[in-house]
Amino acid sequence: MQRRCMGGMGVAMMVLGVSAPAARAELERILNEDHVFAALTESFVPLHLDITQLSARDEQLQAKYRAPTLPAVIFVDASGWELGRWATQDSADDAFLAQLRQVVSTHPLPGR
Numbered sequence: 001m002q003r004r005c006m007g008g009m010g011v012a013m014m015v016l017g018v019s020a021p022a023a024r025a026e027l028e029r030i031l032n033e034d035h036v037f038a039a040l041t042e043s044f045v046p047l048h049l050d051i052t053q054l055s056a057r058d059e060q061l062q063a064k065y066r067a068p069t070l071p072a073v074i075f076v077d078a079s080g081w082e083l084g085r086w087a088t089q090d091s092a093d094d095a096f097l098a099q100l101r102q103v104v105s106t107h108p109l110p111g112r
Contacts, residue, residue, distance in 0.1 A: 027071045030096050039097055043104050044075065075103045083107045 030036055031046070040046060051058035051070070065074050065082075073086040073096075084103035086096055 023071055027073070030093055033093055036093055036096060039100055043100075075100075077107070 031040070049061060051061050062070075065072070067074065075083040075085065077083055084099060084106070086099040
């Protein structure tokens with residue numbers, strides 16, 4: 001994964017875990033669609049952060065990424081700067097792809 005980041009990706013995507021099974025299943029369904037995953041991995045390295053244990057570290061991550069409602073998809077660059085986010089309340093594949101395209105067009109990646 002590190003080689004891929006260094007190979008011009010320059011951006012990571014963070015998916016914060018959820019304890020609500022229906023919302024988590026819907027997010028996983030969207031991200032597992034072939035066309036969605038292909039579009040996502042053109043520009044981002046997917047990273048899943050599971051913060052369902054509610055440990056002190058989980059609470060720190062949730063506060064750091066301002067994710068009071070889970071799941072949350074937060075697009076960040078390689079330095080951790082937030083580029084955008086997607087609310088899972090809109091569970092359409094097209095809505096996710098539209099947000100992804102907006103983030104990529106607003107924040108061009110190095111070498112692309």
